[in-house]
Amino acid sequence: KNEVEQSPQNLTAQEGEFITINCSYSVGISALHWLQQHPGGGIVSLFMLSSGKKKHGRLIATINIQEKHSSLHITASHPRDSAVYICAVSHSNTGNQFYFGTGTSLTVIP
């Protein structure tokens, strides 16, 4: 059983829609990371969270430590947001080793 679960696995949205991607984890963590991977490879770090909420442009990430749950929201989605979004956690006792979720493949249709 994966320690980090994401949902949905695949998501198709119309341009302009509000999008939510969820991540649940089952271990004690020191931080949770949201990553974005476009086709062709490179991974970009979007957020690193240990509590509360962070916002960057149209992206918002929240985390509830008690419920072991995080969400990534995209407001006013755009086709350029089409990518795979990956949730990863750093365990409390394994330093900066990342444990990855399986990813959510997002397609935003114009």
Add this chain to the structure above:
Amino acid sequence: DTEVTQTPKHLVMGMTNKKSLKCEQHMGHRAMYWYKQKAKKPPELMFVYSYEKLSINESVPSRFSPECPNSSLLNLHLHALQPEDSALYLCASSQGEDCAYEQYFGPGTRLTVT
């Protein structure tokens, strides 16, 4: 400079070849990572270097040999690979590996073993 560079971008090699992948960062990061990623799967950790010393080897076969010549450079030497080793190889770096930091990823090397 917040960039991690990787060369080459693409590599095709036969099972008897020896080749190397290169990764470089100039952010002063003390931890560097190699990951292997198969299609539609998350990255799998292979190796972690901390302060130029190998700190984690995730039971990777010896046909993959990492090397950290200095704090900015990380190499992955490849020898006698199998077709199932074809994948995207990603390098990443972070300030340290003792607690949670952002990891900065390179664009990857897409390796095909024929």
